[in-house]
Amino acid sequence: MPLSGKQFTDLIPQLQSICGKTNVIYHADELRVYECDAYTLEKMPPDAVVLPGNTSEVEAVIKLCRDRNLAIIPRGSGTSLSGGVLAVDGGVVIGLSRMNRILDVDFRNRRALVEAGCINVHVTQAVQSEGYLYAPDPSSQFACTIGGNVATNSGGPHTLKYGVTTNHVLGMEMVLPDGETVWLGTQPGGPEDIDGCDLRGAAIGSEGMFGIVTRVLLRLIKAPQSCKTMLGIFESVDDAASAVSDIIAAGIIPAALEMMDQLIIQAVEEAYKFGFPLDAGAVLIIELDGQTTGLSSLTDQIQDICRNKQAREVRIAASKEERALIWKCRKRAFGAIGRLSPNYLTQDGVVPRSRIPEMMKFIKQTAEKYQLRIPNVFHAGDGNIHPLILFDEKDKDQVKRAIQAGHDILGKCIDFGGSISGEHGIGVEKVDFMSRQFSPEDLEAMMKLRKTFDPDMRCNPDKCFPSASRCIDFTLKKQISA
Ligand SMILES: Cc1cc2nc3c(=O)[nH]c(=O)nc-3n(C[C@H](O)[C@H](O)[C@H](O)COP(=O)(O)OP(=O)(O)OC[C@H]3O[C@@H](n4cnc5c(N)ncnc54)[C@H](O)[C@@H]3O)c2cc1C
CATH class of the missing domain: 3.30.70.2190 (Alpha-Beta Plaits)
Incomplete structure (x- = not known):
């Protein structure tokens, strides 16, 4: 439930005392900037946004929210295309944009230690003069953060050969939803092979539900000759x-x-x-x-x-x-x-590469069926399709048709033996498809893992799991049935 009255007026000065007055956003007009991400179909402003400057401030904010039983929502640059940073039921957005430094570059061991709010392309820009690069290169790399990439296990055009984020992240610092800070995976200066469960691997792709990533140890590769x-x-x-x-x-x-x-x-x-x-x-x-x-x-x-x-x-x-x-x-x-349409909905399905021609035919038929234009630009080598369903949000019937077209396309990806996300994550957008793609046992196992990190389910709630208390239904279903 969004905060009101005294709860709210108490919270703001406490957040300000942790992060500084200018780093707490709570006026309704300013919060509109944070009411959605690049998935613009749904909008829900948070109660407040805090912009901590270091891990200790993140810890203190999280402990305050823990004591008040408030939802916390990690946010990088908000380029998520699946509504991953939507404050579905209010809560405090923890924005990492001030924690954007490259802390250390270790060329001998081909590693860089960065803060989670570091912009993806800044890593390669910082090391290219020495002949190195950071391989995962999402098309949004001029804007998106390494923390957001970790949370969504981002890919990009060059991941066909080089792999996705998980193949290039050695370790990370994460503040858990109870305020404890842990390091997962390889430590800076430590050996690459470590014993025990690969919690680093489990946390990559967890869409901000396991904790707030604050620092990341990246693998650098030699730039090709x-x-x-x-x-x-x-x-x-x-x-x-x-x-x-x-x-x-x-x-x-x-x-x-x-x-x-x-x-x-x-x-x-x-x-x-x-x-x-x-x-x-x-x-x-x-x-x-x-x-x-x-x-x-x-x-x-x-x-x-x-x-x-x-x-x-x-x-x-x-x-x-x-x-x-x-x-x-x-x-x-x-x-x-933007030259073709005021709004677009990007799908991110995956099909076996050999089925791309059939999938493209299906998308064409879907465009005809719903009388919409659907251009395609995508990672063909990975079978990761990105149909862009064009619509005008002012026309409610078009919105409805765009959503239905997206659902048909995702359904077809599953029918073809593919999946509902190649790289953009599930967010709020695709929760309803999780039980089509995964068995109840699979979902239960995922939920158990999630609860190990976040027993109270306060960290980025209402994402990914179909059983989430409120999911995509809240506005989209209204729009579809309107
Ligand atoms: C034009 C465009 C092109 C794109 N191209 C690609 C592409 O080629 N490949 C690709 O993979 N994606 C692509 N994306 C999607 C998006 O850029 C990625 O998902 C990116 O990783 C999101 O980073 P962000 O910093 O904007 O994260 P946000 O959008 O702010 O957040 C995304 C998710 O990460 C979580 N999160 C963010 N920071 C943290 C943190 N520090 N700790 C824990 N959780 C966190 C959030 O809670 C949310 O669930 C594209 C998006 C756009 C708009």
């Missing part, structure tokens, strides 16, 4: 999808293998002026990296595969600048959607 970025231009999504399967079947693992369909190409071209042909059915961005020797023959092989699948053209980025522009178009594609 060389890199070739290609653009395959296809007449149809089918041909492009078929080329994806053939590339993988040939035993090639590109660093990235991304697809954009015609509608996205048009939006991106209008926004960033790359020179994409507006009549192409789909483009593939295919990136190879590694030792310079050997890259040319793989490039030739990929060009042949694309041509065998009727590619109209396969361009190779001629310069660093051209490569950067290709990636700008891909990584900022969601932003370009």
Whole structure:
């Protein structure tokens, strides 16, 4: 229940005494900034937002909330696309944006210790002059935080070859919901192999329900010696999808293998002026990296595969600048959607790679069925689809149709033996699908693990579990039945 009256007036000065007056937000108009994340279909402002400056302040805030039995909601940059930071039933949002420092870089051991509010891309920017990088690169990497990446086990275009966040996080400091601070996994300066249960692994992807991550020990990798970025231009999504399967079947693992369909190409071209042909059915961005020797023959092989699948053209980025522009178009594609529609709903399903053509057909039929436009830009190499369902939130019927279209697509992912989230998490958006994807026994086991960390279920409540006291139902069901 949201706080009221005395409860509220007592709380604010106490939070201010911990974090400083300017680091507590509680006026209704200012709280609107925090009423949702990048999943804008649902909005619920918290009672207050605190912006602690260090782990001790996080601990003190958590202890205060524990004593008052208040929900705590960790928040990084709020780029979640599944409503992961929604304060469904009020509570205190703990924002990590002030805890954004890179604390230590240890090149000898290829590690960086960062605060959880550190922006993803800042890590690579800090180490690239020495020839290193931090591999997970979500398209939101200019905004999202390492803490948010840990909580959602983020992926990105280059995770096809390099793996997702869990493969690059060695350990982390976490403040548990009772205020105790623990370190999970490898300690800074400690050996990589540790004994006992992999609690680090359990906490990665726990969507902020196990505690507040405050510091993270990251693995750095050596930047590849060389890199070739290609653009395959296809007449149809089918041909492009078929080329994806053939590339993988040939035993090639590109660093990235991304697809954009015609509608996205048009939006991106209008926004960033790359020179994409507006009549192409789909483009593939295919990136190879590694030792310079050997890259040319793989490039030739990929060009042949694309041509065998009727590619109209396969361009190779001629310069660093051209490569950067290709990636700008891909990584900022969601932003370009503003040119097509006032609102969009991003789905994040996964299908076996070989079923991408069928899935794309299904999405097209779904668009027709609900009379909506659904462009696609996605991690084709991983089978991780991102249909963007376009709608106008002012038109309630369109909202209803967009939600139903999303449900049909997610349902189809499950039918195809895939899953309901590749990287964006479950949040509030997909709670109703958890019991379709998992058995009651699986869900019970997950809940037991959750309760081990958070017995009172106060840390980011109402997310992930279908049995959550209030879930997606609260506004969406109203919208669907309206
Ligand atoms: C344009 C766009 C492109 C995107 N592309 C990708 C992509 O390529 N790959 C991908 O994986 N995702 C992508 N996302 C989704 C999103 O950026 C990621 O989920 C990201 O990891 C969220 O980080 P954040 O800092 O914004 O976290 P938030 O949105 O603030 O929070 C996300 C979740 O993490 C929890 N959390 C945040 N910080 C902490 C903490 N310190 N301790 C504990 N829990 C915490 C929150 O409670 C919430 O459950 C994209 C989003 C947008 C808007």
